[in-house]
Amino acid sequence: MALFILFYFGIAPTVLILFIMPVAAIKDSCCPVSVATRAVWFEELYKNNPDIDTFAIDTEVKRELDLIAASISAAYPQFIVDVGVGQDSREWASYDEGSVHIGRWTEYYDRFILQFQEAPEK
Numbered sequence: 626m627a628l629f630i631l632f633y634f635g636i637a638p639t640v641l642i643l644f645i646m647p648v649a650a651i652k653d654s655c656c657p658v659s660v661a662t663r664a665v666w667f668e669e670l671y672k673n674n675p676d677i678d679t680f681a682i683d684t685e686v687k688r689e690l691d692l693i694a695a696s697i698s699a700a701y702p703q704f705i706v707d708v709g710v711g712q713d714s715r716e717w718a719s720y721d722e723g724s725v726h727i728g729r730w731t732e733y734y735d736r737f738i739l740q741f742q743e744a745p746e747k
Contacts, residue, residue: 683735690737702744709738 671678687710694706713736718729 686737690739694739705742705744707740709740711736
């Protein structure tokens with residue numbers, strides 16, 4: 626029984642890793658996946674999981690803000706309201722116990738803002 630447990634939890638995963646990883650690396654180098662196949666995979670991924678499609682989310686946020694800007698412009702004709710879209714970033718650094726630098730990364734995010742201007746007098 627102990628030999629079975631040792632094999633199951635120790636030797637079998639090691640053999641699988643030592644065999645599968647080189648085979649996968651050789652297969653990927655000999656027969657790489659085409660760009661079209663990757664594009665199809667991403668399309669299917671986004672179609673099946675719309676909550677992770679950031680482009681669709683950004684488009685919807687922009688559309689909703691355009692509707693808000695139009696309703697504000699209609700309610701207050703003395704203003705021209707437009708939606709500004711940009712990308713911003715924030716630098717992050719991690720430290721081990723406050724002294725040793727471990728890593729640094731940049732987080733990018735989209736920024737939406739309603740821009741107000743006075744309408745020109747007629």
